[in-house]
Amino acid sequence: MNVPTDLRYAKTHEWIRIDGETATVGITDHAQAELTDIVYAEPPKVGSLVRAGATAAVVESVKAASDIYSPLSGTVTEVNGELASNPALLNTDPFGQGWIYRMTISSPAEADTLLSPEAYSAQIAG
């Protein structure tokens, strides 16, 4: 299972790329493999507030709808419009073209609660 080393992770299988005061969020390779065929994605609205650990988006496979939790708190600045016509990007390129939303971070200290790539790898291995 691919776990890029330049990202941080939430226990709930989201990744976050922190770049100063902004960040990009998606779901991990492990998460997409568990969900299988993703047929629908509902990103948050641009301008909406997201809270660390609270539902920010929904992705749906044929069988089930799954909540996606924001790894950090902040304001959504951009969402991946490609997912509306091609939700399978979440399966085929979860760390790249399958990103879900970008945000400005309001509470940088929350990042201390995120998992390192090593810790997340250990979690999904266990």
Place this chain on the structure above:
Amino acid sequence: MTHDPLKHSPLEEAHRACGARMVEFGGWLMPVQYTGILDEHRAVRSATGIFDISHMGEVLVSGSGAEGWLEGLLTNRVGKLAVGRGQYTLMLNEAGGVIDDLILYRTGEQEYFLVINAACRDRDLEWMRGSLPSDGSVLLNDLGDDYAAIALQGPGSESILKGLYPGLEAPRRNAITALLGEDGRPVSLVARTGYTGEDGFELFVPVARGKALWDALLAAGVKPCGLGARDTLRLEMGYPLNGSDLSADRTPLEAGLEKFVALDDPLKPGFIGREALLAQRSSGFPSRLVPLRLDVQGPPLRPHYPVYSGGEAVGETSSGALSPSLGEGIALAYLPQSLGVPGTRLEIGVRSSRYPATVVTLPFYRKP
């Protein structure tokens, strides 16, 4: 070890060898998917797939009183079945509510083979035993644990079956035939029925032969398919699922299954639930199972989503999916009779949004 409350298919090991993801269904641990629901769905629509249906129950009813007793128990007319033929039928309670929907095959002059739903096996048998005549003219045998059952479905099914059983004359649609053992006695049954809308067969073989049959079908190039694809395939055809679209609170008239209910057949004697259905028909029934299709590219529909008409909540979906063949959301919902007219515009609520939907006719999917 704690007590394992789930029942296990005789093919469980074969599923794990195929990489199955297992889930609980109707009290059984069954495969929901192998490679993916979309992939498996398409295999059945375009080629062939196999499903483990060992969780379903089989009951053999025989004796001089079998036909008459079954007429009183089931809604379709048993007497019109020739030997070797099968029919879809329903078992109702006194109020006309559905206990189970099932396939009844006539396997002999005085012998019938019933295939019942997994979750209903115990309840069905209890209901049936409760009305058996005391004179011994009807024998009821629960064969549910004797058979492994595999559904072979898809346009290539007949050629696969013939490859497996070179001497076999494949049964016609809705017919059933016995597969004879070396001693000439029937050991297995093959019926040309299914739950996908495609041509196909349902094979009932002794448990000990199940894995060999599964492996032979795999070797013939058939794709293993799970309950996920079984659900999207059946919903595209509008086939109801007991426990979701059928229940003890709804009659087959409300479910749109009147053609399987011989209410006006002069040759059909009374049956349990008939009086209630007649009363409901004359007083008008409160709701009807209505097929709905989303008008827009939207989320997959699922059971228990609210349905709105002119802003008012009017019911909820009983089944729903994103149809893999159509690429659109489809659902069934019990709605007031007046809203069941094809073309009626409604809305379906998914989380905090409402999406426009239209009442359509079944099946949702027609073969090109």
